[in-house]
Amino acid sequence: MKKSFYITTPIYYPSAKLHIGHAYCTTLCDVLARYHRLKGDDTYFLTGSDEHGMKIEKNAALNNKSPQEFVDEIVVGFKKLWKALDISNDDYIRTTEKRHVETVQKIFSYFLKNNDIYLGEYEGWYCKECEAFWTDIQVGEEHLCPDCHRPVSKAKEEAYFFKTSKYLDDLLKIYDSNEKFITPESRKNEMINTFIKPGLEDLCVSRTSFSWGIPVKENPKHVIYVWLDALVNYISALGYLQKDDTLFKKFWLNDNCEKVHVLGADITRFHAIYWPMFLKALNLPLPNREFVHGLLMTKDGKMSKSKGNTIDPYPLIEEYGVDAVRYYLAREVNFGSDGQFTPEQFVERINMDLANNIGNLLNRTLSMINKYYDGVIPQFISNINNPYDSDLDQTIINSVKEYEECLNDLRVTDALIAATKIGARANKYIDETTPWVLAKQEDKTPLQSVMTHLAYSLYVSAVLLSIVLTRKSKEILLQLGLDGNINYETILNQHILDNVKINKGLPLFPRLDETIEVEKIKQMMNIK
Numbered sequence: 418m419k420k421s422f423y424i425t426t427p428i429y430y431p432s433a434k435l436h437i438g439h440a441y442c443t444t445l446c447d448v449l450a451r452y453h454r455l456k457g458d459d460t461y462f463l464t465g466s467d468e469h470g471m472k473i474e475k476n477a478a479l480n481n482k483s484p485q486e487f488v489d490e491i492v493v494g495f496k497k498l499w500k501a502l503d504i505s506n507d508d509y510i511r512t513t514e515k516r517h518v519e520t521v522q523k524i525f526s527y528f529l530k531n532n533d534i535y536l537g538e539y540e541g542w543y544c545k546e547c548e549a550f551w552t553d554i555q556v557g558e559e560h561l562c563p564d565c566h567r568p569v570s571k572a573k574e575e576a577y578f579f580k581t582s583k584y585l586d587d588l589l590k591i592y593d594s595n596e597k598f599i600t601p602e603s604r605k606n607e608m609i610n611t612f613i614k615p616g617l618e619d620l621c622v623s624r625t626s627f628s629w630g631i632p633v634k635e636n637p638k639h640v641i642y643v644w645l646d647a648l649v650n651y652i653s654a655l656g657y658l659q660k661d662d663t664l665f666k667k668f669w670l671n672d673n674c675e676k677v678h679v680l681g682a683d684i685t686r687f688h689a690i691y692w693p694m695f696l697k698a699l700n701l702p703l704p705n706r707e708f709v710h711g712l713l714m715t716k717d718g719k720m721s722k723s724k725g726n727t728i729d730p731y732p733l734i735e736e737y738g739v740d741a742v743r744y745y746l747a748r749e750v751n752f753g754s755d756g757q758f759t760p761e762q763f764v765e766r767i768n769m770d771l772a773n774n775i776g777n778l779l780n781r782t783l784s785m786i787n788k789y790y791d792g793v794i795p796q797f798i799s800n801i802n803n804p805y806d807s808d809l810d811q812t813i814i815n816s817v818k819e820y821e822e823c824l825n826d827l828r829v830t831d832a833l834i835a836a837t838k839i840g841a842r843a844n845k846y847i848d849e850t851t852p853w854v855l856a857k858q859e860d861k862t863p864l865q866s867v868m869t870h871l872a873y874s875l876y877v878s879a880v881l882l883s884i885v886l887t888r889k890s891k892e893i894l895l896q897l898g899l900d901g902n903i904n905y906e907t908i909l910n911q912h913i914l915d916n917v918k919i920n921k922g923l924p925l926f927p928r929l930d931e932t933i934e935v936e937k938i939k940q941m942m943n944i945k
């Protein structure tokens with residue numbers, strides 16, 4: 418049966434401008450979605466925005482706007498950034514859309530009817546910033562929010578509660594039966610030790626202190642807690658409880674569909690504890706994996722608007738192109754760990770992997786094919802007297818295999834390391850085989866094997882990297898004389914370029930002068 422793949426980003430909160438950290442997470446999801454499409458899997462990629470809550474209501478008022486006007490404007494900016502980054506999402510869900518609002522209300526009503534939600538009164542430590550109640554143990558003696566570390570205060574309100582106790586055993590079973598449900602594993606342990614072991618309270622799922630949210634149909638002075646609202650986006654976007662639920666059946670209810678949520682560490686609790694419980698209460702399948710990505714930070718720590726250290730991706734895209742920015746994001750930070758953005762590393766990464774590796778290989782190879790073969794790639798042959806041929810052949814086969822294994826396990830960085838091994842090996846192969854010496858020999862077979870091996874290495878590199886280099890990969894194929902369409906099925910066909918006329922163009926990734934470019938980036942980012 419055909420495999421399916423459903424991947425989601427977190428839905429972003431429209432309170433501040435998106436920075437390179439958001440671009441990082443969305444790019445990783447995009448790379449994974451493109452990989453599955455390339456492999457021929459039925460793929461669906463969702464992103465969106467989380468548009469309710471007290472903070473939005475306040476920010477809108479500060480800007481003399483209605484909350485709806487306020488979020489409408491910000492969402493335009495979100496969509497523009499994803500377009501600039503070549504993000505290939507199939508849908509964009511906004512939690513203020515009718516389709517979403519209705520689904521959330523239906524779910525809430527269903528929970529009420531099934532006694533999963535009850536009306537009670539809550540008194541507890543409340544963090545206004547996180548809109549969350551905490552227990553005595555969690556706020557500690559200093560009464561600080563365990564999430565944002567701001568002071569909390571005692572608060573009391575009539576509220577609806579979700580019975581977490583009813584689903585706690587189910588949750589622990591999920592953790593036990595699927596060891597990759599939350600990865601990296603440290604995140605799972607954090608959930609158990611920080612939140613579950615100290616005793617999980619019933620979750621307060623309504624608010625009366627503000628009105629910008631989805632009203633509880635049965636009791637409209639309550640609005641539904643933003644997290645119950647927001648998490649539902651993953652299924653409301655597929656049409657759950659709506660007239661047309663084709664996508665929901667095709668992706669969420671399909672056992673052959675791998676469902677992956679990618680999220681940041683700060684929202685793990687909601688995804689790893691409450692979301693599985695909600696799904697259990699709805700009697701729906703769970704996602705297969707929740708992947709917690711690391712943070713992309715600057716030298717002075719986590720990027721935040723208040724610190725003024727956020728990095729805007731636009732100037733980088735304008736100056737170095739979308740391929741370079743996507744490549745940097747996907748390659749530099751190991752998926753799951755934290756990483757640091759520095760101008761030096763940005764320039765070095767582009768020079769090392771794109772200019773020296775693939776760009777250089779393309780340039781050298783096409784120049785030689787022009788010179789020795791009048792610009793037509795000869796028929797692929799292997800020279801049994803040349804040990805380097807079989808070594809390069811093996812490198813290609815191994816790299817493709819490793820690339821697939823890594824991507825099937827969501828390890829984008831490792832997959833790119835595997836893909837770029839081919840270019841590195843091929844560049845070395847030029848030095849080992851010295852084609853300029855072979856060209857002087859009467860027997861042209863050795864030269865032919867070298868030229869065709871190089872051209873084929875470029876072909877495989879371009880196909881593998883196409884999930885990241887959305888534009889330059891096509892350019893590589895065009896320069897090789899192909900039509901620019903990427904076809905994964907032919908990746909191991911060594912004869913794909915036989916008798917093809919090349920079309921050498923400008924260098925793809927000119928080498929950057931480190932001193933000049935680092936200074937330029939520092940100025941444009943306003944960093945020291």
Ligand SMILES: [Zn+2]
Nearest residue numbers: 544547562565
């Ligand atoms: Zn807080």
